[in-house]
Amino acid sequence: MMQGTPERRPKVILKENFVVEENIDSIRWPQECSVCGGAVEQTDDIKLKKKFKNFGEINVDVLGIPYCKACFAKSRRTKFLDNVTLVISLILGIPLSILAIVASMATPGTQFVWFGLIFVLVIGICYGVVWLVVKFPIRALFKGHFVDLVNAWLIEEKKSDGREGVSVVIEIPNKVYANKFAQLNEVVPQPPK
Numbered sequence: 001m002m003q004g005t006p007e008r009r010p011k012v013i014l015k016e017n018f019v020v021e022e023n024i025d026s027i028r029w030p031q032e033c034s035v036c037g038g039a040v041e042q043t044d045d046i047k048l049k050k051k052f053k054n055f056g057e058i059n060v061d062v063l064g065i066p067y068c069k070a071c072f073a074k075s076r077r078t079k080f081l082d083n084v085t086l087v088i089s090l091i092l093g094i095p096l097s098i099l100a101i102v103a104s105m106a107t108p109g110t111q112f113v114w115f116g117l118i119f120v121l122v123i124g125i126c127y128g129v130v131w132l133v134v135k136f137p138i139r140a141l142f143k144g145h146f147v148d149l150v151n152a153w154l155i156e157e158k159k160s161d162g163r164e165g166v167s168v169v170i171e172i173p174n175k176v177y178a179n180k181f182a183q184l185n186e187v188v189p190q191p192p193k
Contacts, residue, residue, distance in 0.1 A: 012187045013160055018170040018178075021159045027170075029066050030180040034172065035075070035147045038068035044075060048168065050154045058166050062152045074147040081146065085127070085135045093126035148173035160188075 011022040020027060031040050046062040067075060097119040104118060139146050151171040159165050172178040181187075 010185055011160075012182075012185045014182060014187045018172065018181070018185075018187065019155075019157075020168040020170060021165070024060055024062065024168050027062075028184045029064055030177060030184055031066060032177070032180075033068040033071050034066055034150050034177050035071040035174055036068060037174075037177065038071070040066040041069045042067050042072040044072065046150075046152045048152060048154050052154075052156050052166060054156065054164065055166050058154055060154060060168055062168065062170065065150050071147055074145060075149055078146045078149055081135055081138060085130050088134060089123065089127040089130045092130065093123035096126060097122040 008023050008026045010020055010024065010026045012027065013019045013021060032038065033040060043064045043066050046065065048060045048062065049057065051057045100118050100122050101115050104114065150173070153169050154166055155169055156164070156166050159167065172181055
């Protein structure tokens with residue numbers, strides 16, 4: 001009698017968002033559009049890459065996020081708008097940061113450490129202004145053309161079993177879909193601290 005290999009299951013914890021601690025490639029998506037709940041016609045992937053001090057460079061793919069055709073098109077527009085917002089922020093922010101650093105150098109006693117802080121602060125302010133002036137009005141005027149996307153990112157944290165490691169955080173804006181995702185992946189709620 002041949003025994004099969006045990007099924008690999010993801011280890012998913014529910015905190016503010018879903019935290020996948022192990023086996024990201026084993027997560028299962030409910031077979032409906034992650035935005036509207038319609039029939040699945042296309043899927044999308046999120047490619048994550050980040051360098052960590054203790055773990056080196058980590059590359060992870062969150063595969064098979066389901067969408068209907070309409071929501072998939074809207075997700076493309078949303079990603080494009082996000083990229084435009086970032087690029088405009090950098091185009092405005094880098095020269096303004098350099099200008100602010102040069103202006104601060106004119107003040108006697110300015111420490112070199114402040115230059116990085118000034119740079120990051122000006123870029124952040126530019127992003128906020130571009131978000132308010134470009135992204136927010138476009139999303140408000142063309143409400144039906146954009147969607148809130150399933151998002152993911154990498155974090156370094158102490159896992160539920162006490163080990164240090166890298167986990168994937170998955171944010172699902174559609175709460176009904178998020179509940180189905182939780183049931184399908186046997187998500188463990190994080191106890192309150």
